[in-house]
Amino acid sequence: MPEKEKLRVDKYLWAIRLFKTRSLATEACKAGRVKLNGANVKASHEVKINELYNVAKGPERKIILVTGLLENRVDAKTAVNFYEDQTPVEQRAGFQSMFQAPQLRRDRGTGRPTKRDRREIDDLQQDYFDRNVEGSEE
Known part of the structure; x- marks a missing residue:
């Protein structure tokens, strides 16, 4: 070229x-x-x-x-x-993990999540992201 x-x-x-x-x-x-x-x-x-x-x-x-x-x-x-x-590798891994995060789905017709359900979903997602960021640094 x-x-x-x-x-x-x-x-x-x-x-x-x-x-x-x-x-x-x-x-x-x-x-x-x-x-x-x-x-x-x-x-x-x-x-x-x-x-x-x-x-x-x-x-x-x-x-x-x-x-x-x-x-x-x-x-x-x-x-x-x-x-x-x-x-930096940390920034690349964080961006990629955002798209590889598990998609949490609820059954149709179950309605909106309760406050307790919402907190459990947030905890699961936070644990997933924390694990992937720590794992990429090794």
């Missing part, structure tokens, strides 16, 4: 597949969800190799180190070669 010398941050984030569309990457920059050294970055900011970006995308937080410039969007296997994900 040919590399460019000058590349906008919104185009780069779209090319490495962090955002589905370039306009979503631009909106993230405008909303202050893309930061360089703790400061907000405009969508037109020039990306340079070895810069460290903090990107917030919903509940997910990523720390991306630029290892190469990529002008056009490519497949995910190729895009991985142009950045390094330096997000």
